[in-house]
Amino acid sequence: MSAQGGHVVAATVDAVAVADTVVLTRRSLRHVTRSPDTIITTAVLPIAFLLxxxxxxxxxxxxxxxxxPYVDYLLPGILVITIAQxxxxxxxxxxxxxxxxxxxRLQSMPIARSSVLAAHVVTSLAATLVSLVLVVALALAIGFRTGAGVPAWLAVAGLLVLLTLSLTWLAILAGVSARSVDGASAxxxxxxxxxxxxxxxxxxxxxxxxxxxxxxxQPVTSIVDTVRALFAQEPVGSEIWVAVAWCVGLLVLFWALAVRVYRRRLA
Known part of the structure; x- marks a missing residue:
């Protein structure tokens, strides 16, 4: 096969994987929207800590x-707890x-193997973002204030998304390794x-x-300090790169382990 033909096949495979992920993500999101108490429940603990x-x-x-104000100092840590929950x-x-x-049953169908895990990751990211918005809204209601501009908010959002992805892959690893419901969430x-x-x-x-x-x-301190500095419009220095390095490193590690265990379990 020519190099051009190989690229076409690879592009086709990638397109199929994306399409399958979209379909399975819609399925997962329907389950979440049918039980909105799931998102509310995930926000209850961090909201309780906040108050x-x-x-x-x-x-x-x-x-x-x-x-x-203490709420300004506290909020970044509460956001990390929200993601973990x-x-x-x-x-x-x-x-x-x-x-x-x-x-x-899904694996017996002509779908990309990676789409099953990818759909769970995308669903987790979407649900977590909703929980984060709820927590930030409450923090604003009880006195949280920031003069941070759009770039700072985007930097905070990007860092929290990275953290969510890394911890979601840890959750995927726990899900494919667990032998009981309690073990899956412990x-x-x-x-x-x-x-x-x-x-x-x-x-x-x-x-x-x-x-x-x-x-x-430990990683939480660098992440929290970076978010706090961005909200306070203070220089973040090298701390933001330490936080990003932690998130990316954990993401790669948990992704590799989760995929390996998943393939072994279905082999």
């Missing part, structure tokens, strides 16, 4: 001179499809707790030395 820390604990937390449903939905034999608990060992709720300078070292060198 609890702002109105109960916020007055006791000292951010130092010029710290500003939301992506757990991708693992649950994929596990249900695998256990119900739906994935096997991976999210450490993700939700991780922001508590970061700069999400208090400055790391107030932490004991070993805890501070861990907080300063």
């Amino acid at each position: 609890l820390f702002v109105f109960v604990f916020g007055g006791a937390i000292d951010l130092g001179p010029g710290g500003g 939301s992506v757990s449903y991708a693992s649950y939905r994929l596990f249900q499809d695998l256990q119900g034999g739906i994935v096997e 991976f999210a608990y450490p993700l939700i707790l991780l922001p508590f060992l970061s700069s999400a709720f208090v400055p790391t300078a107030s932490m004991p030395a070993p805890v501070r070292w861990f907080a300063d060198h």
Whole structure:
């Protein structure tokens, strides 16, 4: 086959994979829209944390001179928790499809193998974005303010999308590896707790030395600090590249592991 012919075949295969992903994504989104309580449920925990820390604990937390309203400091960490909570449903939905034999039936049809996982990823991204919008809307209602312009908001959105994709692929890995419903969603608990060992709720300078070292060198801190700086219209420096590197590195790692386990399970 000529090189030109090979490119045509590859383009055709890619087009088929995209078309199959679109069809399966519509199926997944229909399931979500038929049970909107799913999105509401994913937003309940971060909203509870937001209200609890702002109105109960916020007055006791000292951010130092010029710290500003606590809700402004808190929101980036709550957004990370929202993503961690939301992506757990991708693992649950994929596990249900695998256990119900739906994935096997789909694989017996002339569709691209990659489209099954891709559809779950796109659905997770869409549902998570809705949850993030709900949380930001509540934060604005209780006093969150930012003078950030469109470029800063786009940078925040891009970073949160990258984080959502990386954690969604972790959810996919959990879904294809799990042997029970509880196992499919249990991976999210450490993700939700991780922001508590970061700069999400208090400055790391107030932490004991070993805890501070861990907080300063784990991905949530760089992501939260970058989002906070963008909202505050402050220089982000190299922190944004550290955050992007964490997100991209985790995305590639979890994607490779998820695809490998998925292929092995269906082999």
